[in-house]
Amino acid sequence: MTLLVVEGLSKRFGAMVAVDRVGFTLAAGEMLALIGPNGAGKTTCFNLLNGQLRPDAGRVTLEGVSLVGLTPRRIWRLGVGRTFQVPAAFASMTACENLQVVLLSHHRRAFRVWRSTRSWYAADALALLERVGVAHVADQRCGTLAYGDLKRVELALALAGRPRLLLMDEPTAGMAPADRQALIALTRALVRERGLAAVFIEHDMDVVFGHADRIIVLDHGRILADGSPAAVRDDAQVRAVYLGTSPGGRGQ
Amino acid sequence: MSMAHLVVQLLSGLAAGSVLFLIASGLSIIFGVTRIVNFAHGSFTMLGAYLTIDLIGRLPDGGFGFWAAVGLAALVAGGLGVLLERLVLRRLYRSPELFPLLATFGVVLIVQDAALALWGPEDLLGPRAPGLTGTVLVLGLRFPVYDLFLIALGPVVLGLLRLVFHGTGWGTRVRAATEDPEMAAALGIDQHRLFTGVLFLGSALAGLGGALQVPREAITLQMDMATVIEAFVVVVIGGMGSLGGAFVAALLIGVLQAFGILAFPRIALVLVFLVMAVVLMLRPNGLFGRAEPAAGSHQALSQGSFAPPGPLARLVGGIALGLLALVPLAANDYSLIVLTEIFILALFAASLHFLLAVGGMVSFGHAAFFGLGAYGAALAVTGLDAAMLPALALAPLAAGLGAALVGALCVRLGGVYLAMLTLAFAQILWSIVFQWSSVTGGDNGLLGIWPEPWASGRAAYYWLTLVLCAGAMLGLRRLVAAPFGYALRASRDSALRAAAVGLPVDRLRWLAFALAGALAGLAGGLQAFAKGSVFPALLAVPTSVDGLVMVLLGGLEALSGPLVGAAVFHGLETEAMRGTGHWRLLLGAVILAMVLVCPSGLSGVVGRVAARLTGSARRP
Numbered sequence: 001m002t003l004l005v006v007e008g009l010s011k012r013f014g015a016m017v018a019v020d021r022v023g024f025t026l027a028a029g030e031m032l033a034l035i036g037p038n039g040a041g042k043t044t045c046f047n048l049l050n051g052q053l054r055p056d057a058g059r060v061t062l063e064g065v066s067l068v069g070l071t072p073r074r075i076w077r078l079g080v081g082r083t084f085q086v087p088a089a090f091a092s093m094t095a096c097e098n099l100q101v102v103l104l105s106h107h108r109r110a111f112r113v114w115r116s117t118r119s120w121y122a123a124d125a126l127a128l129l130e131r132v133g134v135a136h137v138a139d140q141r142c143g144t145l146a147y148g149d150l151k152r153v154e155l156a157l158a159l160a161g162r163p164r165l166l167l168m169d170e171p172t173a174g175m176a177p178a179d180r181q182a183l184i185a186l187t188r189a190l191v192r193e194r195g196l197a198a199v200f201i202e203h204d205m206d207v208v209f210g211h212a213d214r215i216i217v218l219d220h221g222r223i224l225a226d227g228s229p230a231a232v233r234d235d236a237q238v239r240a241v242y243l244g245t246s247p248g249g250r251g252q
Numbered sequence: 253m254s255m256a257h258l259v260v261q262l263l264s265g266l267a268a269g270s271v272l273f274l275i276a277s278g279l280s281i282i283f284g285v286t287r288i289v290n291f292a293h294g295s296f297t298m299l300g301a302y303l304t305i306d307l308i309g310r311l312p313d314g315g316f317g318f319w320a321a322v323g324l325a326a327l328v329a330g331g332l333g334v335l336l337e338r339l340v341l342r343r344l345y346r347s348p349e350l351f352p353l354l355a356t357f358g359v360v361l362i363v364q365d366a367a368l369a370l371w372g373p374e375d376l377l378g379p380r381a382p383g384l385t386g387t388v389l390v391l392g393l394r395f396p397v398y399d400l401f402l403i404a405l406g407p408v409v410l411g412l413l414r415l416v417f418h419g420t421g422w423g424t425r426v427r428a429a430t431e432d433p434e435m436a437a438a439l440g441i442d443q444h445r446l447f448t449g450v451l452f453l454g455s456a457l458a459g460l461g462g463a464l465q466v467p468r469e470a471i472t473l474q475m476d477m478a479t480v481i482e483a484f485v486v487v488v489i490g491g492m493g494s495l496g497g498a499f500v501a502a503l504l505i506g507v508l509q510a511f512g513i514l515a516f517p518r519i520a521l522v523l524v525f526l527v528m529a530v531v532l533m534l535r536p537n538g539l540f541g542r543a544e545p546a547a548g549s550h551q552a553l554s555q556g557s558f559a560p561p562g563p564l565a566r567l568v569g570g571i572a573l574g575l576l577a578l579v580p581l582a583a584n585d586y587s588l589i590v591l592t593e594i595f596i597l598a599l600f601a602a603s604l605h606f607l608l609a610v611g612g613m614v615s616f617g618h619a620a621f622f623g624l625g626a627y628g629a630a631l632a633v634t635g636l637d638a639a640m641l642p643a644l645a646l647a648p649l650a651a652g653l654g655a656a657l658v659g660a661l662c663v664r665l666g667g668v669y670l671a672m673l674t675l676a677f678a679q680i681l682w683s684i685v686f687q688w689s690s691v692t693g694g695d696n697g698l699l700g701i702w703p704e705p706w707a708s709g710r711a712a713y714y715w716l717t718l719v720l721c722a723g724a725m726l727g728l729r730r731l732v733a734a735p736f737g738y739a740l741r742a743s744r745d746s747a748l749r750a751a752a753v754g755l756p757v758d759r760l761r762w763l764a765f766a767l768a769g770a771l772a773g774l775a776g777g778l779q780a781f782a783k784g785s786v787f788p789a790l791l792a793v794p795t796s797v798d799g800l801v802m803v804l805l806g807g808l809e810a811l812s813g814p815l816v817g818a819a820v821f822h823g824l825e826t827e828a829m830r831g832t833g834h835w836r837l838l839l840g841a842v843i844l845a846m847v848l849v850c851p852s853g854l855s856g857v858v859g860r861v862a863a864r865l866t867g868s869a870r871r872p
Contacts, residue, residue, distance in 0.1 A: 050752065076754045084752075090745040092557045093738070101735075101742050105754040110739040111763075113731050116560060117738045143555065161753060 269506020329459020491541020651773020
């Protein structure tokens with residue numbers, strides 16, 4: 001079943017075309033890796049999809065509903081969760097409180113003024129932390145968490161809004177290789193069990209080729225290749241432009 | 253009015269605008285590089301003016317003496333700017349935005365007392381500029397040659413500044429640092445030297461602007477704040493970092509003031525702010541501003557988590573409240589008056605603390621809402637013959653509505669814009685209250701605002717104040733721990749993330765702003781009945797700053813901070829008033845010491861000491 005349809009998505013900043021007529025579709029249960037050299041327009045693509053930037057042209061629909069021109073808030077409500085390149089959890093709150101805030105937002109209870117936050121969705125929050133494997137840091141302030149744990153809290157935060165589409169900007173950046181594999185395997189399992197679709201930007205080619213169902217290669221804002229990992233690996237153009245820069249198919 | 257009069261008024265406005273441009277361009281250059289709004293900029297203008305008059309008296313008469321005085325005054329102002337950079341600003345480039353604002357305001361207070369001591373409280377009139385004393389006929393009306401000289405000077409200075417910034421290596425480095433401070437630092441530009449140079453240039457322009465005012469108008473001790481606020485308005489309208497924009501905006505404001513004074517003599521100032529409000533609504537980056545200026549590398553003001561009190565703290569708090577309730581049985585009238593005042597100040601400070609620490613919004617005009625509450629209650633009594641309780645109920649309502657209006661315009665801007673806009677609105681309100689004497693009593697205030705008989709005893713009013721203030725502060729505590737408080741803190745911690753998880757950041761901030769205004773208004777209403785009178789000073793800038801000082805004294809990271817801060821501040825003020833006439837000097841020094849040495853406030857110090865004690869106790 002097709003979840004996301006992107007057609008002719010374009011964005012320019014001054015003279016530079018950051019995203020140039022990008023189009024693809026995504027089905028529920030699919031893991032799509034978005035790769036490409038620095039400055040290829042990957043993060044801009046995400047900003048266009050989740051409403052932080054408004055595209056100059058193009059269509060984006062999620063289950064038939066157009067997302068173009070909607071605010072990030074509205075798009076989140078329609079089921080698009082996002083994790084950020086630099087983790088941006090609420091630093092003054094514990095991991096558990098972070099999730100409670102998101103759950104309060106999801107259930108439209110953020111304007112309650114009397115009952116203490118402690119009593120809202122604590123069990124749900126813990127269950128989510130448990131699911132991503134960081135229940136043990138539930139009561140630690142996010143400003144003091146280890147990087148790897150924070151990345152997992154990020155994932156839980158994105159899941160708390162019950163998304164149908166997950167946009168993950170370098171979910172494994174800054175983690176040790178073993179942790180990367182574990183985190184992306186966890187994501188993969190969550191995508192399957194919840195019937196989500198996920199798009200992730202990633203530089204670690206082991207992660208990309210090991211876990212993506214499909215890969216899109218961006219270069220100078222354009223789609224260079226779109227296909228299975230095997231097809232992309234064999235694409236001569238991709239080799240020349242991107243993989244060729246790092247022999248053996250490994251990223252930096 | 254004839255065509256000729258209009259033309260002369262236009263020219264006169266352009267002359268005023270030219271001087272305003274000199275001052276505003278300095279403010280803009282300094283802000284561009286340091287990301288600091290330097291309140292002391294207006295003080296340098298005032299000093300420039302006073303110094304010019306002073307020096308003219310010491311130098312030989314005639315053209316040389318006059319122009320040498322003007323030049324020297326500008327140089328001294330520049331030198332003071334360098335001193336300010338070296339001693340104060342340098343330590344604050346990475347601090348939360350509030351700290352440099354407060355620190356430079358501390359300098360304003362110190363300079364005010366110094367100027368008062370040096371040149372006295374009387375307005376000073378300077379000589380006219382030798383060689384430019386005459387008038388020319390414009391459409392049959394006399395117009396001063398000096399004003400024509402000023403009109404010509406504006407574009408000349410703009411051209412010279414352009415030349416400096418686009419034609420010299422130093423100027424290029426300044427532009428680089430303005431565009432991207434991090435990058436400029438990474439490229440090896442010596443920031444300290446650059447900043448010192450920028451402070452010199454900017455402050456010298458401020459001093460020059462002041463010096464050139466001498467032949468035009470009387471020099472007063474109120475010149476500093478009036479100037480810096482006007483200059484800031486110019487920079488905001490023109491667009492931060494755009495000299496051309498500042499030029500156009502300065503002329504616009506000059507002309508607007510000139511005609512405003514003709515058309516609505518009492519609200520000329522309001523007109524200026526209205527124009528700014530409209531410009532900001534239509535073009536948030538100003539007329540010529542490009543994208544939002546980078547926020548700089550300021551830290552968040554507070555990372556406080558404001559955990560709900562444990563059982564022990566609740567017990568202690570409950571006992572303290574009980575003891576306070578018993579005080580009237582034992583204490584004399586004087587202590588009751590003092591404690592009543594402290595409760596009111598504490599509520600005012602608590603509302604500001606909520607805005608600053610929980611909401612992450614810096615307001616420099618919170619007194620506006622304190623004053624709205626006070627005047628709301630007072631007018632209900634004098635105008636509507638209302639009883640005390642309805643008047644007290646009206647106070648938070650009026651202030652809350654006012655805050656909702658101001659907040660609707662301000663909260664989405666955030667940062668230093670919010671701080672300065674709230675200040676501007678407080679100034680508008682102050683000038684309305686000050687000028688509209690048929691309703692507000694103007695400078696004489698409103699008198700005879702006494703409580704109803706049942707509450708008129710010292711003890712009864714004490715209890716009433718205690719109940720309302722404690723109730724409001726406990727309610728606020730509750731709110732901070734409730735989902736609303738968490739959602740607000742989420743917006744403070746990371747607005748980007750908050751929006752990305754569906755939180756309506758602007759609406760949360762707006763409601764918090766309105767609520768903080770309403771609570772300040774309640775404090776203001778209580779103040780009106782406690783004193784029996786209200787005066788424009790209640791909503792003037794110094795009252796706003798008092799609030800900030802109380803909050804900082806108490807410490808941002810604890811909800812009890814405002815109470816501690818209010819008590820300490822009140823004690824300090826009472827003692828200082830008794831001991832010395834130099835309250836502003838002392839307050840300025842306290843502010844500087846707090847910001848530079850002890851930014852975490854008293855609760856921060858207590859917390860550190862406690863941590864050290866318990867830490868050492870745990871060690872074997």
